[in-house]
Amino acid sequence: MKYVDGFRDPDAARFLRRRIEAAAGRLAQAGRTVRLMEVCGTHTMAIARHGLRHFLPGNVSLCSGPGCPVCVTDAGYIDAALELARRGVTVATFGDLVRVPGSAGTLAEARAQGARVVVCYSPAEALALAREPDAAEVVFLAVGFETTVAPLAALLRSAVAAGATRFSMLAALKTVPRALAALAEDPEVGVNGFLCPAHVSAVIGAVAYEPLVERYRIPCTIAGFEPLDILFGLVDLLEQLADGRACVVNQYARVVRREGNRRAQAAIAEMFEPVDAAWRGLGVIPGSGLAIRERFGAFDAERRHGVAVRSGRPAPGCRCGDVLKGKILPHACPMFGGACTPEHPVGPCMVSSEGSCAAHYKYAR
């Protein structure tokens, strides 16, 4: 048996389904309906792909959260990237971002018109590009949560150490716990439990969710990305709610340590500092972003190239904001599957493969 099969065994899934039903039954007896949120886009994709929503009884709903970094990136950020591309800078980016609409157009369209837009798997490729002889200025579009922030911190440290002169980053980096606190505080969202991300948690540790549990009495369970990991995470959240408990539970101990990855945390703290950040759909959340520290200003594309990231205009009628807050499921948006499809996306949630709308379109229509 392959390693991964053990995390997908259908009999174990049926066993977990019965535990879900038992816990949900206890909640139903108490007259309770509960709403859980999977925070992370990779969970969203796995849940849609494996049809895990069908495992949930009627009094339990599972909504998607703001955990797709591309999806929560403000349209104004894309506008700034387009401005850099227009000035002849080589814009290097993860692939997901090139089709996200800014206020007017996408990076893919700019590339078709001759702009230099390069897709990288690893940001290290962008630095290598900038260090080639006669290279043009390279700006890496630094978008991501803690999972991605850690590699970017290491890369920035390498760039500083190497004295790279034509490399900078346009940072739109975000941290997850602050966004969860904002969601927990929003009565319109009404979430009763968070299924916490797997690899963000590998960096920040289970400890990062403890303030949320203390302050809002909301259960937080960290789960891996395999189907049984997710189902077990949901069992855990429902049992906590049925028992009237609220704790941080780490169901992904094969990767996540309570304290997280200290080395990664140290690299992040060395290179970046907390700032207020604008999240598409959620607005500005104080202290939820990371900017390049001032002493590394030569590597900060905003300072280096004198561009500013301003608030952008989302497409009229696009309800990505409500999807990202878990207020609606994608098919409740009037444009879903009609005016907005993965081939012709209007909003970012339809662009990224792990955006809620793209995942629902592909697997759950």
Next chain:
Amino acid sequence: MCLAVPMKIVSVGSDGTGVAEVSGARHEVRLELVEDAAVGDYVIVHAGYAIEKLDRAEAEERLALFAEMARRERDGSG
């Protein structure tokens, strides 16, 4: 975007880089974010960087737990 893949380290260089293998394919990975990465360790790789080690004992324990659930389901002794 936070999808990251477990890979097995097959060699470690002196400059913070190494080579790791998944499904028979070898990839250069940067190892500076994990402590004491050694040949034979499994690491979780994201964007070309190992972001954490995989704890094999924990993984095996979890697989055993899921196998036990499956067995109980088949035996009807849930």
